[in-house]
Amino acid sequence: MKGLVTGLVKRYFPENKKKESTRLSEKYRKSGLTLEQAIIIKERIEFAFQEDKIYRQNDLGLVELSNYIDFDRYKVSEVINKYFSKNFYALLNHYRIQEAKELLISRPFSSVKAVMYEVGFNSKNSFYNAFKKDTGLSPNDFRSMWAYEDGVNSRLQFH
Numbered sequence: 001m002k003g004l005v006t007g008l009v010k011r012y013f014p015e016n017k018k019k020e021s022t023r024l025s026e027k028y029r030k031s032g033l034t035l036e037q038a039i040i041i042k043e044r045i046e047f048a049f050q051e052d053k054i055y056r057q058n059d060l061g062l063v064e065l066s067n068y069i070d071f072d073r074y075k076v077s078e079v080i081n082k083y084f085s086k087n088f089y090a091l092l093n094h095y096r097i098q099e100a101k102e103l104l105i106s107r108p109f110s111s112v113k114a115v116m117y118e119v120g121f122n123s124k125n126s127f128y129n130a131f132k133k134d135t136g137l138s139p140n141d142f143r144s145m146w147a148y149e150d151g152v153n154s155r156l157q158f159h
Contacts, residue, residue, distance in 0.1 A: 028078045037071075041079040044069035045091075055095040056120045062088045093130040096120050100131065104143045112139045 048054045048068055057064070065088070066073035077088060084091050096119040103115045113124065116139075121127040131139050 028082070031074065031078055033075050033078050037075060038079050038083060041069065041071050041076055042083050044071070045076070045079065045084075049091075049095045053095075053099075055092050055099075056118065058117070058120045058122045060092065060120065092120075094134070097130055097134045100127075100139065101135070101142065104139055105146050108143065108147065112143075115139070 045065070048065065054060060054065065054068060062073050062077055066076045069076065080086060080088050080091055086094065100115050100119045103110065103118065104112070107115070116124060116127040121130075128138060131137070131142070135142050137145065
């Protein structure tokens with residue numbers, strides 16, 4: 001309940017975003033992260049996720065990502081929080097769910113469980129929760145919705 005109220009306050013009362021930004025600034029006041037480092041770290045994170053698809057590793061944590069991009073984990077965490085506006089696990093799940101959606105559509109005969117493992121999830125529960133948080137649907141409902149829409153669109157094109 002507390003998370004719901006916090007989310008609504010952030011969405012509808014933007015002045016609280018200033019407080020959050022101030023809180024982040026205070027948290028990282030002594031970090032020593034320069035803008036140049038932040039840019040390099042952000043680019044390396046994006047490359048690691050988008051090109052190397054490091055998020056598929058089911059045991060990936062902040063330490064492993066930091067080692068992979070060769071930067072201190074505190075600075076990597078700061079960049080993720082400040083420049084992606086997410087925490088590490090929210091960013092990780094974002095990439096995993098984006099690929100899962102693509103796979104569910106492009107591979108209609110693959111099981112949801114196979115897709116779940118391929119994108120890096122270990123737990124059906126965490127996969128379903130993250131998927132529903134992102135799409136508002138379960139993976140099966142998402143796939144069904146896309147199959148239905150695709151069928152309707154293809155029938156419309158032939159008439």
